[in-house]
Amino acid sequence: MIDHTVRTYPSAEPLPRERQLAWKLAAVATDPVPVTPEVTEMVVNRLIDNAAVAAASLSRRPVRAARDQALAHPATPGASVFGIPGLFSPEWAAWANGVAVRELDYHDTFLAEDYSHPGDNIPPILAVAQHTGRTGADLIRGIAAGYELQVDLVRGICLHEHKIDHIAHLGPSVAGGLGALLGLDTGTVYQAIGQALHTTTTTRQSRKGEISSWKAYAPAFAGKTAIEAVDRAMRGEGAPSPIYEGEDGFIAWLLGGPKTEYTVPLPAPGEPKLSILDTYTKEHSAEYQSQALIDLARRLGPRVGEFGKVEKIVIHTSHHTHYVIGSGAGDPQKYDPHASRETLDHSIPYIFAVALQDGAWHHEGSYAPGRAARPDTVELWQKISTVEDPEWTRRYHAPDPAFGGRVEIILADGTTLTDEIAVADAHPAGARPFAREQYIAKFRTLADGVIEEADQNRFLETVSRLAELNVAEVRGLTLPAAVETTPATKGIF
DSSP: OEEEEEEOOOTTSOOOGGGSHHHHHHHHHHOOOOOOHHHHHHHHHHHHHHHHHHHHHTTSHHHHHHHHHHHTOEEEEEEEETTEEEEEOHHHHHHHHHHHHHTTTOSOBEESSSEEOGGGGHHHHHHHHHHHTOOHHHHHHHHHHHHHHHHHHHHHOOOGGGTBOTHHHHHHHHHHHHHHHHTOOHHHHHHHHHHHHHHSOOBGGGGSSSOOTHHHHHHHHHHHHHHHHHHHHHTTOOOOSSTTTSTTSHHHHHSSOTTOEEEEEEOOTTOOOOGGGGOBOOSSSSOGGGHHHHHHHHHHHHHHOOGGGEEEEEEEEOHHHHHHTSGGGOOGGGGOTTOOHHHHTTOHHHHHHHHHHHSSOOTTGGGOHHHHTOHHHHHHHTTEEEEEOHHHHHHHTSSSOOOOEEEEEEETTSOEEEEEESSOTTSTTSSSOOOHHHHHHHHHHHHTTTSOHHHHHHHHHHHHTGGGOOHHHHHTOOOOOSSOOSOOOOSOO
16 A cells, blocks of 8 residues: 555645546556455445345335435436336436435444445446446446545545545545446546545535434435536546645645645555455444444343443443544434434434343334333433543554443442443454355345345345356346335425
8 A cells, every 4th residue: 555645735836637636546446456356255245235224224214215216217228226126317226225225324334534334335336337238347346446445535534523524535436436347547537536526525414413314315415426427527527626635625625724634545556456355344223333332232231130220321432432423422412312213323322222221223123213212211321421531542543443432330339330342243353243144144134024035035146146247137236125116205306
């Protein structure tokens, strides 16, 4: 890997495009280095993972609304939309499938300087592959490139510190992944990355306060917008330049300012794109920084016994966990039993209370209004707080990061129960790391009752041969489902 220093340049000091970050990202995306077998294996795992969480969300209102929008945009050749027959314009198929994948907050993650769900790259890259007639090998190359760019940007540039939503890294990564998929030249991908960054930079209010369905829509918006950016760039249209380093650009006005430098690591020419191997998926349907703490709560529950005897619970954890999903966020909504599902999955006090009491976590039942409003849960929930512990913040950013924390449970008789956990059980360094077997089991569980078993088997058999799939087989990578296909919502289209 090569570390690239990125900073603002005044207009009086022209920066050649070959020295710009957008060009360097494009050069990585378009480097024709072979994909390793390990990366191919993980791409297959993540396609299974995305299909699993999409299947579980197909009947949910935000997903139906996005699907209804796609129904209004049929196209030939087109791309498939999970749950419904027919072919649709690729940007709208990516939109509908992106919302389905993201709705339950249940797919893969990478955390470093910023946050990301790199699996959000898959719906737009798959949709364009289907529409443009690409093979499985092409699809693998595009997904590996999308993951690489997003992970590398997340390693080097913190967005949330400046209240910028993490989709600002996703737009450029999808544009790069599409460039790799389609075999575009570096100059075209450079323009597409610039356009994608410029048009997908939004604030973090989508994940703050009263969190709405836009939390699921935002990554789909980035994927759809990146497809449109690539389309324009292929027609010869350009982007603001330099997009990252310009005097009135991204770093100067939306991030750290003109005097700030960032370091973004990128593969050297000819170096394999391996960053997908550093990402990890979720066993539980909740914000990633709650995964380890759910596992810890399941372990602690039997030791607590009578939850009515709990005086208070303090979770000592990292800066990110405390300020994003903990009491450090200052959001009263995180303690509101009538809060939205989107808000509750960003409330570690709520999540820890339910996991402690139930000894389990369910993608629907744990968020049900009746479950959230249960009096004994509300009482326990209000007793839980988080504090930032500098040591857990240091470990969060360590080469072998820890995303958990230390929990103190103080009982009414003065007894204190203490335990800690570094990473989730499903993490590669955890107690039960996910492998192909676990991805398939997750798919079977979430697809049960939604996807016929024969269609489940067909999908799993096809995706397992991803590297050898022909154009027709890639177009067949979809999920027919037992869901309502008649539009349930009406807007402009």
